[in-house]
Amino acid sequence: MSEENEIIEDITIREAIDSIYDMLAELPKENGFKNTKFFVDDGYSGVSFTRPAFMELMELAEAGQIETIIVKDHSRLGRNRLVVGQLLEEDFVRLGVRYIAIMDNIDTKDGLSDFLPVQDWFNEMHAKNTSKKVRAVFQNKGMSGKPLTTVIPYGYKKNEANPDEWLVDEEAAEVVRKIFRLCVEGYGPTQIANILFSEGVPTPTEYWQSQGRKTSALPAVPHKWAARTVADILERQEYIGDTVNFRSTTRSFKDKTKIERPKEEWKVFENTHEAIIDRETWVFVQTLRANKRRPNRTGEVSMFSGLLYCGDCGEKLYYSVTNNYSREQAYFFCSNYRKNTVNCTAHYIREKVVYALVLESLRRVLFYVQAFEKQFVREQFEKSNEEQKKELAKKRQALTKSEKRISELDVLFQRIYEDNVSGKLTDERFSIMSASYEAEQKSLKETVAMLRNEIEAQDDKIANVLVFVEKVKRYTEIKELTPAIVNEFIDYIMVSKKQIIDGKTVYPIDIYYNGVGIITAPSAEEYEEMFQERLKQKRAKEQKTA
CATH class of the missing domain: 3.40.50.1390 (Resolvase, N-terminal catalytic domain)
Known part of the structure; x- marks a missing residue:
């Protein structure tokens, strides 16, 4: 529509509204109505x-x-x-x-x-x-990939030339990056909100109003961030450049109550606008958010909170600080044991012991991967032995068979429906058979979903190993642990009951690294053999070249 047509339309609308006012004002005058x-x-x-x-x-x-x-x-x-x-x-x-x-x-x-x-x-x-x-x-x-939301996420602004296009609002985007960075470092939404408040960072509402945008009322306390606002920012997929439509709907044209749709009904269009957060970081943050780490009664959170599990019963290990809240004495214990001492044992382990064991393991793993990358990758791939490959083949066959049966049930249901309509099948018999088919189909669909997840997890193994190697390459040496390092490398840690060996207390733990699981780094003697073998191969190659 041209600018001239827009003006004409605007005038027409105003004239129509004015005529309605005139009509409504005239009737009271003609009929003696007062105080209108x-x-x-x-x-x-x-x-x-x-x-x-x-x-x-x-x-x-x-x-x-x-x-x-x-x-x-x-x-x-x-x-x-x-x-x-x-x-x-x-x-x-x-x-x-x-x-x-x-x-x-x-x-x-x-x-x-x-x-x-x-x-x-x-x-x-x-x-x-x-x-x-x-x-x-x-x-x-929505199906064309254009954003349906009228409220643009904090960190973006509309392109004046094209309202459907979002541009990065660099000033606000830097705050979004800071929020994600703090989350990776181990801070939760409440803690992040407090940090932003202490630094005097304007809330989204305050920032938007400073930019001339219409918003709701300002917070009662200036720069007072809400934990829910931080959590919403951490969950928004739009920050990785994706458009997400059909998140919600309404009950009917009469009832405008907002209803949240399940995620499987969302429509996601990737890379529709410039990203503020890289995809790997966003996915990583969602994993952290799914395994929320709550502060204890002292308000402290350990970088290992939410990562430690009991090696016997599988329950989480709780974090606790005692002895006048001294961090030196902080420890983890089995949550199942605390609830009922007959269910398990304490699995008591101090935080500083976990710190030392994880730091030592990480140093050994980083050295091994950096020095013997090809061997590490080969060993990880060999974990998928012949038995696992056979199991994967069985799952693929089972998946194909289940999907075929689901299609057959659709045909069978259609047949008995037609037989019921034509009178060949009684209503009672149709009800029994249709219920049986529906129950079988429901069970098969659940099986198919499970098999697909298991197959995808196995297929992702190669990609996960290569991603892990790239992470390792970003570090030359780790002198101390930080929440960011722990979150980047550690998936979870299984803590077994402590043992006394040769008069020494030993804490058996298994560290599961993200994407690759347990990594057994070579011993000092094995490293010596590996280096000697590498030197031998190098000399043989030089002699062959000469």
Whole structure:
């Protein structure tokens, strides 16, 4: 539409609104109505009766301050036949309110037409059809990859030349990066919110208002971030450059209550705009968020919280600080044992012991991978031995068989339905057979989902090993552990019951690294043999070249 047409349309709309005002103002003058007041709900749907101006009108009517209600046409009162019927036949009668619809020649002083309920039904159907058309437009727009949300995520701004395009708002984007960085370092939403508050970082609402954007009310305390706001930012997939549509819907064209859709119903379009957070970091943060680490009663969180599990019962190990809250004495213990001492043993292990064991393991693993990368990769691939490969082949066969049976059940169900309609199969028999088919199909679909996950996990093994190697290459030496390092490398740690060997207390733990599981680094003697073998191969190669 050209700028000239936009101006003409705007003038036409204003003239139409003005003519309605004139019409509504003229009738009271001609009929002697005094003390008139206009109630306008501009931009609100007629199917809703929580419109601000309408609610104000009804409050005045309940207080006995309204004698007559005048509308241009009957649909302006509302487009919900049940509510409109109750207003006309019960509420207005009870309140002694006269109702006039000018264009429809309705005046309750003269009684209500028998045709009025039909008219109310048509008004409602008009709203329903309009709603369908609007939903169809949104459906088409959403499926095209254009963002449906009207609230652009903090960190982005609209492109003035193309409102459907998002540009990075660098000032706000830097705060988003800081929030993700703090999460990787082990801080939770509440702690991050407190850090931002202490540093005087404006909240999204404050920042948007400073940019001239219309928002809700400012926080009561300046720069007071809410933990929920931080959590929402950490969960937004849009920050990796994806558009996510159809996150929510409404109950019906009458009930606008927002309903969150399950994630499998979302429509995701990748790389539609510039990313603020890289995909690997975002996925990593979602993993951390799924395994939330809550502060203990002292407000402290260990970098290992949420990572330690009991080697016997599989339950998590709780973090605790005692002895006047000395961090030196902090320890982990089996949560199952604390609940009921007969279920397990304490599996007591101090935090500083875990720190020392993990640091030593990481140093050995990093040295091994960096010095003998090819051998490490080969060993990881060889973990998928012949037996595992056979098992994978069986799963693929089972998947194919289950998918085939699901298709067969669809055909069988169609056949018995047709037999039931034609009278060849009784309703009782159809009910029994259809229930049996549906139960079998439901079970098969669950099996298919499980098999697909297991097969995908096995297929991802090579990619996971290569990703792990790339992570290792980013470090030359680890002198101390940080939450970021622990989160980047460690998946979880199994702690077994402590043992006494040769008079020394030993804490058996198994460290599972992200994507690769347990890594057994060579001993000093094995390293010596490996280096000698490498030197031998190098000399042989030099002699062959000479």
